[in-house]
Amino acid sequence: MSCGSIGLSRSVGVSLFCLAALLAGCSEPATESPAEPPTLALDVQVTGGAIRGTGDTSPGGLKQYHGIPYAAPPVGDLRWAPPAPVVPWEGVRDAGAPGPICMQRRAMSVPFYAAQQNRPPNRQSEDCLTLNVWTEADRPDERRPVMVWIHGGGLVGGAGSKHAGWQLAGKGAVFVTFNYRLGQLGFFAHPELSAESPKGVSGNQGFRDQIQALRWVRGNIASFGGDPDNVTILGESSGGTSVAVLQASPLARGLFHRAIGQSGAPFHPMRHRTRDQPFAPSGESNGLRFAAAVAGEGGDQSLAALRGVPAERVLDTAQSSRDFSVYEYLPMVDGEVLVQDVATTFATGNQADVPTMVGSTSDESSAPVEQLAKVMAPGIRGFRMFAAAMLPEAREELASQYPAATDEEATRSWQDLLNDMNFNYPMRAWARGMTNVESDAFLYWFSWRPPVPNAEYYGAFHGSFQMYLLGDLEGFRAMPTDADREFSSMLAETWVRFARTGDPNGGPLPEWPAFNLEDEPYMELGPTLVVGNRLRTEQLELIAKAWDRRRGAGSDDSEDGFRAGDRPW
8 A cells, every 4th residue: 555545744643644654564655745636727618719817816706718710611612501610729819808799780679689789899700709708707617507698689689799708607617608590690591501501401590509509618718717527508689599500400419408588488479590481581582582672673682792782781781671680580480490490409408408598578578568559559540460470370269368448558568468479478388398308497586677767668678587697687768776786786796507417496485386277386586586487378378279270270280290289289
């Protein structure tokens, strides 16, 4: 037995023991002290080369690394192509500031949200596939839970750099954000583009970027103190949509281990790449129309010509028609990223079987309805116009669940219908779909009102949850109180606990039951923390039946194995 194997220098008692062993013929003790574990420095080696971040290298200090490439610039012949490997660089790359945001238009149609854009504009570029890391780890071997945030913005706007990670990093996570291609630069299908693919598909480039970012995380996050075997994807609005798509996509399988979807998911009938449907033209036919619009009368509509067009022209053309820019039309069943409608994937239990937490806010649509009333018409007239356009399949049943006898009642029903269609229904469908696999799902409903101007009207508006989760409590001109700060800290701790263990329980919340079909429990996250059951069941069933009819009118969906009226839930 070697003296070194029992730790000779640890105590006098051990030393005497080893001395006796030496007299009995014990081998010589090791003279070298154990190597100190490496510390996490600002200089880090990642795929492509070395980077230098910024921050505090003292114990527990916050370190940040920004603008790290996770794929090659998608320019020239790589425009609309799947993300290519990182281009290596020489020397040490400065990672002290975020890179350019992906190409997008800054104009916003809702004044409440547009007011938030009064900040210095970000530099835009097609060369935008970069990510950002926040960590308080002191050593690379700490294996902290990793939380990868996918930004919202309707798949046409936003950027990873607009969301800070200090709060969740401060609760023990390694926090990552990134950019992905947007709008028609990120969700463009075309027959020539499909012909370039070994699988014969195109579209969903933005989702492919997200998958590539997760591959980068898997290969590099251990250098920042993160655990590549404990990765949580999370996002709000179209970020939530992205989380659901990644959970449904076979290409993302194994790249994450928990999923959190906030205020958005694509459980509506989806566009198909090659099949026209009554509610949406096919992705490729729409792509041909887009190519013609970009080229102009008599112009070259080939893919090669389109790749040479300035990105600004692509953006301008996308804004010229709802068909080219509306959120519902951008993601599609392409045959590889998504092999079937997301709702079908979850209904048949073919999604990634990982612990999942999803939810929405109580007043998601307060700001959008305020603007819609100005554009269309206020009160009863505007609501009836909206309902007839958005849910014609349920025209006869709407009045029973969304009354509109007065303008005030119609405005409330308008908000409720938009809330239910875009947020409450998809989040419940997501939770219900998780009952088809082994992992637990946890459903929440956020009702805490941020202290913004006219808070009584706006309530827990769309986007308010991420203010509290990420600690951006002064957004939207809010004036936070100590209660807001305490609530924000509690939410962050709960989300990191879920990222670490797959279960939000264990903190100050009352016991949060996993979702089940018997009583459909959810946690209300508001001034009162309480478990509720069967959130707006009658209204959500009306929407579910209407969308069943929409799918059935499009085709028999035999390709997807899903027919109208066959919902397993």
